[in-house]
Amino acid sequence: MSQYYVGADIGGTTVKLAIIKENGTITKKWEIPTNTDNKGEAIPSDIAASISNTLKEENIDPSMVVGIGAGAPGFVDTTTGYIHEAVNIGWKDFDFGNLLADLTGMDVWVDNDANLAALGENWLGAGAGCTELIAVTLGTGVGGGIIANGQILNGANGTAAELGHVTVVPNGGAPCNCGKTGCLETVSSATGIVRKAKEAAEQHSESKLNRYINEGTLTSKDVFEASKAGDEAASAVISEITDVLGMAIANMAIAINPEKIVVGGGVSKAGDLLLDPLEKAYRKYALPRTAEASSFGIAELGNDAGVIGGAFLVKKNK
Incomplete structure (x- = not known):
């Protein structure tokens, strides 16, 4: 049956x-x-x-x-x-x-x-068969999941791998839903990208981002597309958010030495526009031997x- x-x-x-x-x-x-x-x-x-x-x-x-x-x-x-x-x-x-x-x-x-x-993703997706895996979900917030020795890590009270709540802005950071300020989620989520883009556009009156802002329609997808088209303000935002995220992943990688890092969520639909600068940042900050063992990939299972x-x-x- x-x-x-x-x-x-x-x-x-x-x-x-x-x-x-x-x-x-x-x-x-x-x-x-x-x-x-x-x-x-x-x-x-x-x-x-x-x-x-x-x-x-x-x-x-x-x-x-x-x-x-x-x-x-x-x-x-x-x-x-x-x-x-x-x-x-x-x-x-x-x-x-x-x-x-x-x-x-x-x-x-x-x-x-x-x-x-x-x-x-570890069962049937981009991380299939990996015994050491970091999965990052970039959407409205930033989520994280870790497979270590083939098992999901939960921690002492269920808060292991809460990558979105790693502090990346020690002073003067934006408030986060968790009650802290300066969390990774406030920088590298879809919401954080839009916030950063609005700040950057204020300093670049010629930026295409201002049109979206004035129309009230700006999304993280718009920021990636503007960056691809050569928009200086948008490119600066993508550079900043991937640099911060790459550093956070590199610091987490020290703990488990992953075979693979899988990136999913709505923001990951940017594909190589996200993955290329993110992997570059990760390899800049990671312990070289740790970086040697790990590869990057976009999540395959989507929703x-x-x-x-x-x-x-x-x-x-x-």
Whole structure:
């Protein structure tokens, strides 16, 4: 009899869901809105109802589902699925894992969303087969996941590999959602890139960035494209954000000596415009022997990395 895993990747705007076979093949994937009203209290019931409805539509008996692997954007107790804080969706001291298990009648495992992306890429993506891997997710924020000795690192209380919250601006840095200032997330995320671009454009009245700013449409993609077209202000921003990110990754690499560094998230769609200067910065700051052992790559699973990682979380725990 076929068995299935359910992957759930909870984001600030949508929850990505998938029914996945034992070999990692996605049978069905879909999304539901993330309801952040009332501090996100309805999210578990929304997920449970959506899974139930989809299993019926696909003629899959719930008994054929081994379990649910879910990722949340915050600080997670991976033993219980308890969310200490997930700022983007309003959770604080939220017993998500047990709630979802009670609502679905299924076993549930929960981890940080960036860790799930790392697990997905390590199972079926750009980091397949690596026993030492750093995965970086560049989106609205900056996420990190580390595979060491073939295992995801969670740390003493679930905050290992929170690369986005490495301090890179010790004094006078921008405020971060975590409560600190000067975090990497405030510099090298999509949000940080836009903020830096606005600052740079103020000093360059001729920059193409000013048109986007005046229209209120500036995105990180626009900054990369302007840089490619030779815009001085945009190029300076890309140089700064990749230099800072490369240094942060190089410092993390000292701890685990990775075989591969995989970069994913929306910002990674810039491809070589991001990867080339980022790898150059990494190799500038990394211990030479550490750099020799590691290669760079763009994540291959795209938006499916989290749900595939969720499936693998169930697979490795059952």
